[in-house]
Amino acid sequence: MFEHIPAYPGDPILSLMEDFQRDTRPNKVSLSIGIYFDDDGRLPVMKAVRTAETALLQEIGPRSYLPMEGMADYRAAVQKLAFGPTHEAVTSGRIATIQTIGGSGGLKVGGDFLKRYFSDSQVWVSDPTWENHRAMFEGAGFPVNLYPYYDAATGGLRFEEMLATFKTLPARSIVLMHASCHNPTGVDLSQDQWKQLIPVIAERGLIPYVDMAYQGFGDGLVEDAFAPRALADAGVRFFLANSFSKSFSLYGERCGGLSVVCGSAEEAGRVLGQLKSAVRANYSSPPTHGPRIVTRVLSTPELYAQWDAELAEMRGRIKAMREALHASLAERLPGRDFGYFLTQRGMFSYTGLTPEQVDRLREEHAVYLVRSGRMCIAGLSTRNVAYVAQAMAAVLD
Numbered sequence: 001m002f003e004h005i006p007a008y009p010g011d012p013i014l015s016l017m018e019d020f021q022r023d024t025r026p027n028k029v030s031l032s033i034g035i036y037f038d039d040d041g042r043l044p045v046m047k048a049v050r051t052a053e054t055a056l057l058q059e060i061g062p063r064s065y066l067p068m069e070g071m072a073d074y075r076a077a078v079q080k081l082a083f084g085p086t087h088e089a090v091t092s093g094r095i096a097t098i099q100t101i102g103g104s105g106g107l108k109v110g111g112d113f114l115k116r117y118f119s120d121s122q123v124w125v126s127d128p129t130w131e132n133h134r135a136m137f138e139g140a141g142f143p144v145n146l147y148p149y150y151d152a153a154t155g156g157l158r159f160e161e162m163l164a165t166f167k168t169l170p171a172r173s174i175v176l177m178h179a180s181c182h183n184p185t186g187v188d189l190s191q192d193q194w195k196q197l198i199p200v201i202a203e204r205g206l207i208p209y210v211d212m213a214y215q216g217f218g219d220g221l222v223e224d225a226f227a228p229r230a231l232a233d234a235g236v237r238f239f240l241a242n243s244f245s246k247s248f249s250l251y252g253e254r255c256g257g258l259s260v261v262c263g264s265a266e267e268a269g270r271v272l273g274q275l276k277s278a279v280r281a282n283y284s285s286p287p288t289h290g291p292r293i294v295t296r297v298l299s300t301p302e303l304y305a306q307w308d309a310e311l312a313e314m315r316g317r318i319k320a321m322r323e324a325l326h327a328s329l330a331e332r333l334p335g336r337d338f339g340y341f342l343t344q345r346g347m348f349s350y351t352g353l354t355p356e357q358v359d360r361l362r363e364e365h366a367v368y369l370v371r372s373g374r375m376c377i378a379g380l381s382t383r384n385v386a387y388v389a390q391a392m393a394a395v396l397d
């Protein structure tokens with residue numbers, strides 16, 4: 001019956017975690033999957049999360065199905081965090097927001113919705129992008145194309161080529177973009193570049209699909225949401241998938257959202273209905289526990305302030321690790337330019353290491369990167385950063 005089923009080759013990111021867990025070498029370092037570890041190498045339980053969850057445990061009650069669109073207070077909190085509580089798009093009710101199973105659930109449900117109502121469109125993703133973007137949108141039935149993005153020569157952005165490409169795309173082309181803290185490169189558009197790109201998106205009638213999985217890991221919660229807010233300001237209709245996996249350290253609780261910015265509250269009502277239909281056909285309804293924690297934190301001023309402060313600490317630690325690794329590499333290999341560690345932002349940096357060098361890092365030094373050369377900076381610590389620099393220098397020599 002299943003003779004024709006091929007063996008699974010593994011996921012370029014998630015399967016590395018399985019290999020890492022099996023690795024018994026005491027000096028192993030995980031710089032592959034996009035998970036934030038603290039300086040002790042532990043996956044943190046945020047104080048604001050612990051406080052909210054402890055309070056919720058006093059309110060244990062029945063666990064019926066949630067509505068297909070999720071909890072109303074969660075959805076409202078997602079909109080306020082993404083767009084700002086006073087944004088006209090929020091106050092006018094023209095955003096359709098659903099609670100989803102992580103940011104992944106938002107991308108998948110949005111992909112299915114788009115395939116149903118924009119079936120002739122094609123999808124354009126940055127070159128490179130998160131490994132799973134292609135799988136998700138091809139899985140929804142779209143042809144997936146690349147637009148120029150990362151400049152390997154400079155470790156920066158090929159913005160002029162990206163802009164020129166957007167100017168050629170047919171109306172209703174779906175352009176998948178990262179709000180901030182680009183995965184895998186850490187290279188973002190500046191606010192000025194977004195201000196140049198957004199009029200082209202509007203003029204061409206493109207459909208932006210913004211993936212905001214790292215809000216708070218760049219410059220801050222407000223700064224990192226510049227792109228969706230600027231798109232909404234410009235009256236563009238677009239999709240925004242967001243994730244709380246990293247910013248709440250609640251990866252396994254699957255807390256995400258999908259917002260569709262529409263032209264009116266009436267339009268948002270119809271879009272919401274069809275998003276519910278897409279949810280029903282995927283997983284029926286979203287989970288309760290994790291999203292209740294997120295809602296409690298986002299809706300309680302003192303918890304929100306504590307969470308924001310903890311996120312700032314996480315952001316600051318990542319920045320400090322970037323600086324420490326850069327300094328250690330510059331000392332070991334003075335002739336090479338590692339400035340990209342300082343200019344790239346968020347959880348990831350694109351090291352430019354070849355797959356073979358990444359393999360050597362793993363096999364000879366027990367340092368794990370994704371084979372694309374992506375490094376998760378959040379896996380560095382004051383204990384291992386010198387060792388990682390030494391290992392990188394060894395394979396680069």
Ligand SMILES: Cc1[nH+]cc(COP(=O)(O)O)c(/C=N/[C@@H](CC(=O)O)C(=O)O)c1O
Pocket residue numbers: 013014032033034035101102103104105130132183211213242243244245251255256
């Ligand atoms: C850009 C982006 N979007 C969405 C997700 C999925 O988030 P979630 O809310 O957990 O469904 C991830 C996860 N990225 C990390 C883990 C993974 O690959 O799944 C990573 O890139 O390592 C992203 O990096």
